[in-house]
Amino acid sequence: MSRVFVVDDEVAVREALxxxxxxxxxxxxxxxxxxxxxxxxxxxxxxxLVLDIRLPGVSGLDFQDELLRAGIRIPIIFMTGHGDIPxxxxxxxxxxxxxxxxxxxxxxxxxxxxxxxxxxQQMREAESANRALREAYERxxxxxxxxxxxxxxxxxxxxxxxELGLSEITIKIHRSHAMQKMxxxxxxxxVRMSESLGLQAAKSRRP
Amino acid sequence: xxxxxxxxxPTPPAVLAYGVAILSVTxxxxxxxxxxxxxxxxxxxxxxxxxxxxxxxxxxxxPSVLAVVLATVYFTLFMVxxxxxxxxxxxxxxxxxxxxxxxxxxxxxxxxxQRNAQELVRVNKALLxxxxxxxxxxxxxxxxxxxxRTGSFGWTPASNDxxxxxxxxxxxxxxxxxxxxxxxxxARVHADDRPMVHAVRERSDAGQPDHDYEIRxxxxxxxxxxxxxxxxxxxxxxxxxxxxxxxxxxxxxxxxQEALHATEVALTHAARVATLGEMSASIAHEVxxxxxxxxxxxxAGARWLDRQPPDLGEVRSAxxxxxxxxxxxxEVVQRLRALARKAPVERQPIDLxxxxxxxxxxxxxEIQTRRxxxxxxxxxxxxxxxxxxxxxxxxxxxxMVNGMQxxxxxxxxxxxxxxxxxSETGSEAGQAVLAVQDSGIGLDSASLTRLFNPFFTTRxxxxxxxLSICRSIVESHGGRIWASTNEGPGATFQVALPLSxxxxx
Ligand SMILES: Nc1ncnc2c1ncn2[C@@H]1O[C@H](COP(=O)(O)OP(=O)(O)OP(=O)(O)O)[C@@H](O)[C@H]1O
Ligand SMILES: [Mg+2]
Numbered sequence: 001m002s003r004v005f006v007v008d009d010e011v012a013v014r015e016a017l018x019x020x021x022x023x024x025x026x027x028x029x030x031x032x033x034x035x036x037x038x039x040x041x042x043x044x045x046x047x048x049l050v051l052d053i054r055l056p057g058v059s060g061l062d063f064q065d066e067l068l069r070a071g072i073r074i075p076i077i078f079m080t081g082h083g084d085i086p087x088x089x090x091x092x093x094x095x096x097x098x099x100x101x102x103x104x105x106x107x108x109x110x111x112x113x114x115x116x117x118x119x120x121q122q123m124r125e126a127e128s129a130n131r132a133l134r135e136a137y138e139r140x141x142x143x144x145x146x147x148x149x150x151x152x153x154x155x156x157x158x159x160x161x162x163e164l165g166l167s168e169i170t171i172k173i174h175r176s177h178a179m180q181k182m183x184x185x186x187x188x189x190x191v192r193m194s195e196s197l198g199l200q201a202a203k204s205r206r207p
Numbered sequence: 208x209x210x211x212x213x214x215x216x217p218t219p220p221a222v223l224a225y226g227v228a229i230l231s232v233t234x235x236x237x238x239x240x241x242x243x244x245x246x247x248x249x250x251x252x253x254x255x256x257x258x259x260x261x262x263x264x265x266x267x268x269x270p271s272v273l274a275v276v277l278a279t280v281y282f283t284l285f286m287v288x289x290x291x292x293x294x295x296x297x298x299x300x301x302x303x304x305x306x307x308x309x310x311x312x313x314x315x316x317x318x319x320x321q322r323n324a325q326e327l328v329r330v331n332k333a334l335l336x337x338x339x340x341x342x343x344x345x346x347x348x349x350x351x352x353x354x355x356r357t358g359s360f361g362w363t364p365a366s367n368d369x370x371x372x373x374x375x376x377x378x379x380x381x382x383x384x385x386x387x388x389x390x391x392x393x394a395r396v397h398a399d400d401r402p403m404v405h406a407v408r409e410r411s412d413a414g415q416p417d418h419d420y421e422i423r424x425x426x427x428x429x430x431x432x433x434x435x436x437x438x439x440x441x442x443x444x445x446x447x448x449x450x451x452x453x454x455x456x457x458x459x460x461x462x463x464q465e466a467l468h469a470t471e472v473a474l475t476h477a478a479r480v481a482t483l484g485e486m487s488a489s490i491a492h493e494v495x496x497x498x499x500x501x502x503x504x505x506x507a508g509a510r511w512l513d514r515q516p517p518d519l520g521e522v523r524s525a526x527x528x529x530x531x532x533x534x535x536x537x538e539v540v541q542r543l544r545a546l547a548r549k550a551p552v553e554r555q556p557i558d559l560x561x562x563x564x565x566x567x568x569x570x571x572x573e574i575q576t577r578r579x580x581x582x583x584x585x586x587x588x589x590x591x592x593x594x595x596x597x598x599x600x601x602x603x604x605x606x607m608v609n610g611m612q613x614x615x616x617x618x619x620x621x622x623x624x625x626x627x628x629x630s631e632t633g634s635e636a637g638q639a640v641l642a643v644q645d646s647g648i649g650l651d652s653a654s655l656t657r658l659f660n661p662f663f664t665t666r667x668x669x670x671x672x673x674l675s676i677c678r679s680i681v682e683s684h685g686g687r688i689w690a691s692t693n694e695g696p697g698a699t700f701q702v703a704l705p706l707s708x709x710x711x712x
Contacts, residue, residue: 009575010496012532016503019525023510023518054492056575079499081492102499106506 002117003027003047007037007063008079009056013102017050020106026113034063038070046124048075048097048116050109064096073123075116079104133193136182144181147174151187152194224266228274231258236281251286252306259310263317271317275310282306349373356456362389363449364412378434378456380427397423397431407438411450416440421457433461471679472552478672479546479601482608485668489572494539497532504529542569545597552598554684556591556707559599559628559639566603567626570611577611577622584627592639592704598680599704602688605673606643606700612666613647613698620646620696630706638686638703646697650690658690677702 004026006017014030021028031037034055053060064076075097097119098112140148143164150160157175161168184190219227235258242249255278263271287299349372352358358375362368367389371381379395381387396404400422407418418438423431435455442448483490508525511518542565563585567574574581592599607624614622625644631637650658657663659678664671674688681688686704693699 010500012497012500012528012535013503015528016500016507016525016532019507019521019528020503020510023507023514023521054576056578081495102495103502104499106503106510109503 001027001045003029003043003045004050004113004117005029005031005037005040005042005047005074006050007031007034007055007060008050008052009033010052013052013079017109020109021113024110034058034066038066046117046121048077048113048120050077050079050113053078053080075119077109077112077116130196133182133196137193137197139181140178144174144178147171148178148182148190148194149199151175152191152199219266221269224262224270225273227266228262228270229277231262232274232277232281234258235278236285240285251282252309255282255306256309256313260313260317263314264321267321268314268318271314275307275314278310279303279307353377358454360452360454361449362452363447365447375454378432378454379424395425397425399423411438411440431458432456433458474672475598475601475676475680478605478670478676479597481670482601482604482673483543483547485608486570486573489576490539490543493572494536497536497539500532501529501536504532546600546604548597552595554593554595556593557596557599558589559592559641559704560585560587560589562594562596562599563603563626563628563641566600566607569600569604570607573608573611574624577615579611579614579622579624582623582625584625586627586629589628589630589639591707592684593707594684594704599684602677602680602702603641603643605677606641606702609673609700610643610645610647610698613645613649615647617647617696622646623697631703637706639706641702641704642699643701644693644697644699646693646695649696650692650698655690655692659688 004017004021006014006021006028008014008017009032011032014032018028018030029040031040035058037049051060051063055063058066060078067074067076077098077100078096080099080101097116100109100112137145146164147160150163151157155163157168157171161171164171178184179187179190182190182193184193232255235254239249239251239254243251259271259274259278262274283303287296287303352372352374356374356378358372358378360369360371360375362370369387369389369392371379371383375381376383379392381392385391393401393404403420404422407420411418416439418436421433421435424434426432433456435457436452437455438450438452440448440450504525508522508529511521511525546569563583567581567583573579603626607626610624611622614624623644623646625642627642627644629640629642631640654663654665659674660671661675662671663675678688681702681704684704686702688700688702690698690700
């Protein structure tokens with residue numbers, strides 16, 4: 001279930017957004033301050049943050065930085081008032097999804113939230129895919145990892161065999177084991193996986 | 208200047224006078240002798256008497272004595288037997304003596320008359336001098352009245368007699384040929400001021416001797432003059448009562464005063480608007496928040512309606528929130544309008560705590576964005592002060608804004624703004640005291656003395672008008688404003704205002 005977190009010091013705005021989001025069957029959590037939001041244990045699942053750019057105490061922008069530093073990656077939609085354009089630019093550079101000047105059109109807000117939720121979901125999927133890949137990679141033997149790195153760097157089996165001082169047959173066996181364990185359907189698949197895992201760098205370190 | 212003349216010639220020189228004496232008496236003798244020769248009868252004595260009288264009148268005492276002697280000689284020589292000799296018969300002596308007596312009597316008479324005439328001339332001269340003096344005094348008075356634009360008039364209520372000085376005629380533009388009555392005068396007084404004049408008259412009739420008031424007077428050109436009138440009731444020796452009234456044209460002074468006041472009001476207003484301008488961002492934000500909420504609530508309500516089935520409970524609460532938020536927006540706008548308004552000052556008993564509360568509400572946003580820790584200690588049950596709400600609010604806002612500005616660059620300690628009200632006992636008894644204390648940069652002794660001067664400022668963007676306006680507002684309310692440095696960092700500004708004796712309506 002998708003969730004929207006609203007942080008605004010203005011109770012009237014919080015309550016209005018609460019009603020709007022619930023009317024389209026979104027789950028909503030309301031916070032009067034950044035601190036309140038940080039203390040809250042977020043349930044898992046796609047979510048986004050609707051944040052007033054001017055908050056008492058800590059500003060919306062500082063809060064964005066704080067979240068980034070704490071490794072909390074959540075799409076943010078900023079609500080701005082009058083004359084907040086310079087702030088908006090800074091927030092956009094820091095990866096904000098959208099800016100809505102108060103008062104905003106409800107459809108714009110819902111569109112922005114939908115986009116943010118979608119992005120969060122994609123991020124989550126990418127993250128979980130990445131996690132699965134890493135687990136599979138960790139099950140490979142040292143030899144299999146070596147073979148995988150060299151093969152995906154573009155060397156022929158024979159060249160790999162020469163490199164490692166093994167027979168070409170042995171290389172072929174290691175390679176097919178690695179592909180099985182990584183659930184790669186083709187060599188191209190394995191190359192992409194090694195890219196996702198950041199193995200390219202390992203190869204370049206070799207002279 | 209005309210002189211009263213007894214004679215149409217000046218006093219003749221002595222030689223001429225004595226000559227005239229000899230000539231007249233000799234002429235009288237000649238005439239007598241001629242008449243004697245022609246008609247055998249002459250009024251000799253009468254002719255001599257005539258001559259002597261003439262000399263006495265013309266020449267005075269000396270020549271007339273000479274005339275008498277000469278006439279006596281002529282008389283004895285020519286009119287008494289034997290003619291041509293000085294010898295006199297015994298029986299003629301009484302005639303001669305009688306003649307001499309008569310002549311002496313005539314001279315004395317004439318001399319007495321002369322003296323009277325001279326006395327008359329002297330008195331007349333003195334009188335003329337006095338008249339001249341009075342004229343001069345009158346001219347001075349007229350001049351002085353014209354210079355001081357003060358006219359005066361006297362009024363005898365019993366006989367309804369009115370007497371106006373020149374300047375008064377000029378001031379009031381009266382046509383004295385019309386013999387204006389009290390009612391004519393009253394008709395020229397501005398209609399709104401007539402009841403006041405009636406009231407003054409009633410008090411005067413009731414025995415109050417002195418009056419001092421101002422009226423508006425309709426000038427002939429259609430303009431209005433402002434006259435300051437002072438009247439004093441005097442009892443004349445005759446027992447009659449008279450009202451002596453001085454009338455001063457104070458139009459120019461009043462106009463200047465009004466212009467000054469208008470400038471002050473405009474300045475106060477401008478400063479208020481400038482304050483609003485400085486805070487326009489936070490004000491805009493404060494109006495914008497409820498507006499944003501209203502728009503969103505409206506959209507949400509529509510969506511709840513569109514659901515199948517519609518959720519009317521949600522629709523209702525969305526509408527209720529819209530009403531609440533719209534009210535809040537309108538309150539913000541009203542507060543703004545009140546501060547930006549250009550209304551005449553209106554004094555009434557008001558609650559100082561309420562004014563402080565309004566000011567805090569007004570500055571709420573500013574307080575938040577500047578990260579100010581606001582504390583207010585408002586004495587409950589504070590008796591009301593008589594003041595103009597907006598002006599007082601301007602004072603509170605100015606002091607709070609100054610305090611916040613003084614803490615702008617403070618980062619090593621809390622930015623503490625304390626607003627306190629109290630009703631003093633002791634030396635400040637009967638006063639409400641407002642204190643605004645900050646933990647800012649504080650005041651040095653050099654600026655302490657100049658703080659309240661117009662245009663004194665240490666802020667680059669400051670006008671230096673805030674405190675000077677505060678002072679003029681506070682003083683016009685009969686109060687006092689002062690600044691002091693804190694024990695710790697920062698400054699405290701205090702305002703004392705007299706408490707009202709009335710309760711708040
Ligand atoms: N609370 C305070 N603490 C320290 N200094 C103050 C304080 N209040 C006023 N001052 C000093 O007094 C000066 C005059 O204040 P005032 O309010 O009259 O003018 P201003 O604030 O400079 O300009 P403005 O006309 O915009 O109010 C300020 O510039 C500042 O130097
Ligand atoms: Mg000021």
